[in-house]
Amino acid sequence: MKTSRWMEVVNLCLLSCLLGGGLAYGAEMLLRGFGAISTVQAFKEFGVVVSPHWQEYSEDFISFVNGVGRLYLPVIVGVPLVFLIHFVAIGPKGFEHRGRRISFYGLFTRFLHWMCALFFSLVVVSGLMVVFAKALGGGSLVLSARTIHLFCAYGFMVFAAPLFLIWVKDMFPAPYDIKWLLCGGYLSKRKVEVPAGKFNLGQKMWFWLAFVGGAVMFYTGYVVSGLSLPQAQIAGYVKIHLILGLFIVALFITHLYMSLFAVKGSLRSMISGYKWEEEVRVLHSRMLK
Numbered sequence: 001m002k003t004s005r006w007m008e009v010v011n012l013c014l015l016s017c018l019l020g021g022g023l024a025y026g027a028e029m030l031l032r033g034f035g036a037i038s039t040v041q042a043f044k045e046f047g048v049v050v051s052p053h054w055q056e057y058s059e060d061f062i063s064f065v066n067g068v069g070r071l072y073l074p075v076i077v078g079v080p081l082v083f084l085i086h087f088v089a090i091g092p093k094g095f096e097h098r099g100r101r102i103s104f105y106g107l108f109t110r111f112l113h114w115m116c117a118l119f120f121s122l123v124v125v126s127g128l129m130v131v132f133a134k135a136l137g138g139g140s141l142v143l144s145a146r147t148i149h150l151f152c153a154y155g156f157m158v159f160a161a162p163l164f165l166i167w168v169k170d171m172f173p174a175p176y177d178i179k180w181l182l183c184g185g186y187l188s189k190r191k192v193e194v195p196a197g198k199f200n201l202g203q204k205m206w207f208w209l210a211f212v213g214g215a216v217m218f219y220t221g222y223v224v225s226g227l228s229l230p231q232a233q234i235a236g237y238v239k240i241h242l243i244l245g246l247f248i249v250a251l252f253i254t255h256l257y258m259s260l261f262a263v264k265g266s267l268r269s270m271i272s273g274y275k276w277e278e279e280v281r282v283l284h285s286r287m288l289k
């Protein structure tokens, strides 16, 4: 492997650490403002899943929650690992940054996207802190993570709703999406024109999972946090929330890899609003036609 590729791998690892570390540090700083209470008190207040009452209610439910909870670790370690292997073995796609620039994302769209990104990232980090509550020692840290989780979910929904309306018309499946899948989708590094319009099938899947899945997560989380339904129903909502969350976290990591590392210039397009002609011709060939 060429030295420059190793440098890119080192950069990738450093960036991932910086991004993850930065988010964790930011969340930690935010959480400190909430003050400290004892672990016992925190778990008591947080009692939806861990209170003795629930233990009495259903052993099955507790073991289900713990079982799904344990799947989160393989997802947050395994998915980035697969992408690291992809990055080392195949590498990012790069395009010439000259020629015509094509307008891709308007100013308002970019603003909404970055607000969604901010709130969603905090929702994911704080949600994972709740999932790994015991490993983190519980207490005010986890309880406050839960508060941030709820607060940021509202923030996400406020910005996600108009962004959904702006993007939805370009996100319906098209016949050529199947061809995109068959020709290797994201994994191929060849610079042959792939059949995709403004968004390819992978981007469309992320869109529907993030926005419709995000709305389902919001609703189920809202119901669970209110604790006003009978326990059997709340248990159902917790299950949906936990299982759907697994897929959302996996695709969120995928979105980060694709937009930050796999396609060079992708991040710049979400900052400037423009893409260079070669990238659009290869990755979004139908758009130009």
Ligand code: HEM
Residues within 6 Å of the ligand: 113, 116, 117, 118, 120, 121, 160, 167, 199, 202, 203, 204, 206, 207, 210, 211, 214, 255, 256, 259, 260, 263, 265, 266, 267, 268, 269, 270
């Ligand atoms: C820190 C978090 C995030 C980063 C760094 C990020 C980055 C990006 C970038 C660079 C693009 C442009 C891709 C391209 O056209 O080449 C993009 C597009 C997009 N983002 Fe994000 N994003 C983040 C979070 C989110 C969230 C939370 C959502 C959903 C609610 C989201 C939904 C989308 C969608 C639907 C697109 C267009 C299709 C696609 O490229 O996947 N992003 N994002």
